[in-house]
Amino acid sequence: MNALLLGIKLQFKMDIRSKTLLVTCYLVPLLFFAVMGGIFTSLMPEAKNTLIQSMTVMGVSMGALAGVPPSIVEIYGTDIKKMYSANGIPMYFGLVSLFVSAFIHIMVMGLIIFAAAPIIFHASIPSNLPLYFLALALFIIVSLSIACILGLAVKSQAKLTMYSQIIFLPSIMLSGIMFPAEFLPKILENIGKLFPATWGYILLSQNNRSSSAFIPLFIILFTAVILNSILLKKIRSS
Template sequence: MNAFINHFLFEFRTGIRNKTLLLMNYLFPLGFYAMMGLIMTGINPLFRETMIPAMSIFAVLAATILGLPDPLVTAREAGIFRNYKINGVPALSILVIPAITTIIHSSVVTMIIVTTAPLFFSAPLPVNWFYFIVTFMMTACACAGLSVLIGVISTSSRMTVLWSQLVFIPSMILGGMMLPFSMLPGAISKIALLLPATHAMNAFRGLAQNLTADFNPIGSLIILLAS
């Protein structure tokens, strides 16, 4: 138990002290949020309706898909995980603890977004807080799990970049954050349904924001849970 706690605290502090992880966990998502708030709300005032969910999903994607896989591969290549095992850290916690700490960092960023978006950009708060929290946690867990999978299957740090971008870029374009799902062509919309971000945005719209969902929002939650 002590090994688990020490590993958890180490990973949590690393997420703040490490410059790359600090960028992915906090600076990048918050900087992008500020930029989108200043630009998109002027270009498209309707963006305010989904600004909080969209930026929350972006924070999760940046911290997990972009930030989580590479440290796992780097630690594995450096033999750090082998030292963990020798010192009694369970093999499962080696993968689970970085995912948990990343979710916590994403939660902090989301709280900042939820607090400041109504004040600075007149973005509406979620109508249903229960579904907002549930959807956020399911999204974070699904993306963290996918990130750990990328870290496990990647043979090198270069491969983590390839796999991460293969998920991140389509999620940004097709996930409903920047472009509404209803505007996607038929074939592209089917591809978008493979992305956790699409189901997260649909669940946020239909359940948390009380907006019109593009498809069954409960089904989106089930898919996120299964992921």
Template structure:
């Protein structure tokens, strides 16, 4: 337990004092939130309806998809995990503790968004705060696991950016953050079911705001939970201690199994 606390405390502090991680955990998502609150609410007043959950999901994506995977790859490339292995740091800790740290930072920033969206920008407050907190926590944990998996499967610092953006950019465009799924073209709407952000938004809408969602909010909760668990299990299984060591337990393409719940939901939504 002492090792876990010491390790977590170090990772958490790093999330604040490392300039890149500070940027992805707080400065970029909260700065974007303020800009969006100032501009989008004027251009599109309807944005206020989904502003709080959308910006919470954005904060989570920034911390877990943009902030988490890069340092995992850089540490592996620098031989830091070799040092950890020699000293008995388990692979599960190497992955889960930075992921948990990113999740905690995301929850702190999410709390700032949730509590200020209404008073600062007229964002609509949730009708069920407990459900709002629960969905926020689930989305953060699920995305944290997915971020760890991206960090494991990316072979180098260049590819990690590509993989992260493969989740982040579509989430912004068709994940229900900047516009509701109902305004998307009918052919595109089901594809959004491949994105954790879209499921998080449907869960918020159905459970925290008590409104009709594009698909069952409980389906969304199930997909986020299953996707997170599978991603974490795959990340630990595929984890490689050393960039120079060719021995690994499975092909990186196995990581695609983490998409299974999302693909299944796509079939249900499209059907």
């Protein structure tokens, strides 16, 4: 356990110096928030009611899907994997360290949006804060789980960028944060329900959250955990 905590600490410090993480977890999401927040609230004053939620969903999706997979490839697609095997380090060590570090960074980004939106754009604060942050934590975990699948399954950085965008762009366009999902054709609305961003936005935007509203994210998380376990076993045996 001490070794794992030390690994998380070291990974967190490395991520702070990472230009990729700086861009995907902080710079781009916060710039998008600053620009689009003003546009949304100017064109649609009612957007203030869900501005925190919509900007947070975009930031989490960007940080997880675009920022984390390249870092995973740097671990499991290079000689670092061989160092793990040679020193008897569990193969999941790097993945867990990176996962926890990314969770902290993305949560910090979400807190910045949460604190800044009411001040800059007079956005409405969610009424049930404990449930809001519980839903946010779950959404981040699920998004990172999907990012881990990408990082473990795709070895080429060029292909990884393509696959990340294939998941990221529909996540944003079909989730309802840009415009109500009800405006989409039924088939696209249903496709959007396959992505965590859609359910994350639904959960974050609701004041009264029933337990059933969490089920889709738990299903995606359960599936992602199984796939990540299979991919780690495959990497260990290769």
